[in-house]
Amino acid sequence: MIPTAQAETAEFLARLSGAVPIETHVSAIFVGRDTAWKLKKALALGFLDFTRLADRERFCRRELELNQPHAPDIYRDVVSITRGEDGRLREGGDGPAVEWLLRMAPIPPEDFLGRVTPDDALLDATADAVAAMHASAPLAEVDSPAVMGAILEGNLPSARNAGLPADRIESWATAARAELGRIAPTLAARDAQGFVCRCHGDLHLGNLCLWHGRPTLFDALEFDETLARIDVGYDLAFLLMDLDLRHGRAAANRVLNRYVARTGDAGIVAGLPLWQSMRAMIRAHVEAARGRDWRALLDAADAHLRPAPPRLVAIGGLQGTGKSTLARALAPTLGRGPGALVLRTDEARKRRFGVAPEHRLPPDAYTETVSRAVHAEVFAMAQTALAAGQAVVLDAVFLDSAQRAAAEHPAQATGQRFDGIWLEAPLGVLQARIRARRDDASDATESVLLRAAAVDPGPITWHRVAADNAAVMNARASLGMDGGSVC
Secondary structure, three states: OOOOOHHHHHHHHHHHHHOOOOOOOEEEEEEEOOOOEEEEEEEEEOOOEEOOHHHHHHHHHHHHHHHHOOOOOOEEEEEEEEEEOOEEEEOOOOOOEEEEEEEEEEOOHHHHHHHHOOHHHHHHHHHHHHHHHHHOOOEEHHHHHHHHHHHHHHHHHHHHHHHOHHHHHHHHHHHHHOOOOOHHHHHHHHHHHOEEOOOEEEOHHHHEEEEEOOOOOOOOOOOHHHEEEHEEEEEEEHHHHHHHHOOOOOOOHHHHHHHHHHHHHHHHHHHHHHHHHHHHHHHHHHHHHOOOOOOHHHHHHHHHOOOOOEEEEEEEOOOOOOHHHHHHHHHHHHOOOOOOOEEEEEHHHEEEEEEEEOOOOOOHHHOOOHHHHHHHHHHHHHHHHHHHHOEEEEOOOOOHHHHHHHHHHHHHHHHHHHEEEEOOOHHHHHHHHHHHOOOOOOOOOOHHHHHHHHHOOOOOOOOOEEOOOOHHHHHHOOOOOOOOOOO
């Protein structure tokens, strides 16, 4: 409900836009044909206070400042509502402001990502947009363990007041505190490594849209710097949790892996169980307070804190055998949510040269020296993720027996299970697949394949799997997996 004190402004905006407002708990958006006007409600809700006109102006300007760099065509300006000489309200004008508004471009309802069923291309583009936003975000100096502890404890009264079951709240709080205590040193180390930024702060699917066909972030959190000066992983975790709940683990896993492919931040997985759980708990009590169904969110909050043993799976084989396809199929069902981290040497090589995975590199990017460095980086990332408790899938040709031996080392170093899968297919099939490739991280050509096929890989001790339509099923059997679970 719009506060009574703003009723006259709301009536004016309804006439101006020709529409009834779309309301959230803190705002009302009046969407016209060419313009949308966003009104901040004159409310005090504990976590924010918009009751003073001067503060509403300040937060309108802060929202514009935060969002315009990433959504310049959506966020236009801040405008005042004034009273004319005739006593009527008007947009702009020279008189004292009666109200302050954000002027924005209208977004078609069907273009909000909360209403879109994303395909792989959209998931990748969404992860790219988040990675780009984080790359440009100002660094912040905070004590992440302390901030996470304050957010955790601060949400417990809200959960109780919203009517969530008391026993579930206390059980969750006990598990969350234990997880925070376990990972606190890692979070502090990430602070020192520069992973804490002025982030979006409210990065769920409802705050992303398709703008000119591209996923675009908007509505960054403007009213609480503590909630926005956070580890980039806590920012991303809201999106991962939301994707997992709405579209399934495979969607969340795809975004995580694309994000890491662009950033190289394998250490992000250390905080994901707690971060996703906290995001789910916060959303659960918010939905409960609105009178909506909260049960799936509370279940998700619990599930993200349940341990699952990590493991390392390496997938090798000639170019075109479908290593990446198999890796993506297996990853969502390996280990804890949102599934295994897929580390692909093709993507690591592109990241090393500062280009997108689909960008083709020249031959000098494929020297032996570069390849050794790429493999070493991927193996180090695998060890980092395994040590943090996340399952990992390595994706590379692994034509050299020394590389295959090195691929096992991260599992040995962390005491985790290792399995290798070697994909095989007739040469003609592989040539046809390479000819059909589009927008792939691999730059392999038929000539590269033929040279590789002429090399003796030595003894293959990994599980040998035919790279055909039954590859996923047979690989799962080789790994001791049944249904959607892991052994």
